[in-house]
Amino acid sequence: MKTTLTLALGLAMSTAVWAAADPHAGHHADSHTSAAPAKREPVSFPPALKAETLANMRDHLLAIQEITAHLADKQFDAAADVAETRLGISSLQRHGAHEVARYMPEGMRQTGHGMHQAASRFAVVAQEAGATGDVGPALRALSQVQVSCVSCHAAYRLK
Numbered sequence: 001m002k003t004t005l006t007l008a009l010g011l012a013m014s015t016a017v018w019a020a021a022d023p024h025a026g027h028h029a030d031s032h033t034s035a036a037p038a039k040r041e042p043v044s045f046p047p048a049l050k051a052e053t054l055a056n057m058r059d060h061l062l063a064i065q066e067i068t069a070h071l072a073d074k075q076f077d078a079a080a081d082v083a084e085t086r087l088g089i090s091s092l093q094r095h096g097a098h099e100v101a102r103y104m105p106e107g108m109r110q111t112g113h114g115m116h117q118a119a120s121r122f123a124v125v126a127q128e129a130g131a132t133g134d135v136g137p138a139l140r141a142l143s144q145v146q147v148s149c150v151s152c153h154a155a156y157r158l159k
Contacts (some may be wrong), residue, residue, distance in 0.1 A: 042159040045103045050158050056095050060115075063087050064146065067122075073137055076130035079138070080123040087119035087145065108156045115148030 037078040063086040070079035074091055092098075095116060097116075101109050129138040 010142070014078040016102055028083045038154060040155060041105065041108075041131075043047065043104060043108060043156050045100070049100060049103065053095065053100055060087060060149065064142070064149075067126075067142060069127075071135055071142070074133070074135070076126045076138065078131075080126040083119045083126065083145070084123040087116065088123055089116050091119075092116060105156070108152060111148055111152040111155070113146055114151070118148055119146045 014076065028131045048125055063082050064080050068078070069077045070082065071082075085094075097112075118141070122138065122145055125141040
């Protein structure tokens with residue numbers, strides 16, 4: 001069961017990454033010829049802030065990997081802790097969100113804030129999973145965190 005869950009989570013994350021890279025992902029085969037590739041809006045950050053932001057985003061990916069591993073091992077409190085401290089609302093100061101937000105277009109700011117809110121919601125759901133033993137709601141909540149990541153990376157790029 002643990003192996004199946006780990007494989008399923010890995011497949012879901014791989015699919016999300018490929019979906020972000022392919023603007024046609026998720027559409028029916030007939031719509032592939034009519035859809036134009038989506039353009040990612042370039043966003044300018046000062047060089048040092050860009051490097052710091054990219055490092056933070058890589059840490060977000062690492063946090064999601066750690067959360068996934070904790071869920072597979074039914075370590076729900078550990079998953080919740082990683083989510084809240086590294087991705088959730090309480091992580092905003094750690095990431096210098098106030099400074100970074102000044103350079104983001106409004107849509108990017110809203111999507112990022114939505115990701116942090118979804119991570120905090122996930123933390124609560126993961127703790128509830130510890131009481132019920134049902135990992136399904138936690139996986140659905142984690143998926144909502146990833147939806148924000150995928151949509152932001154599909155719409156914006158740092159230049």
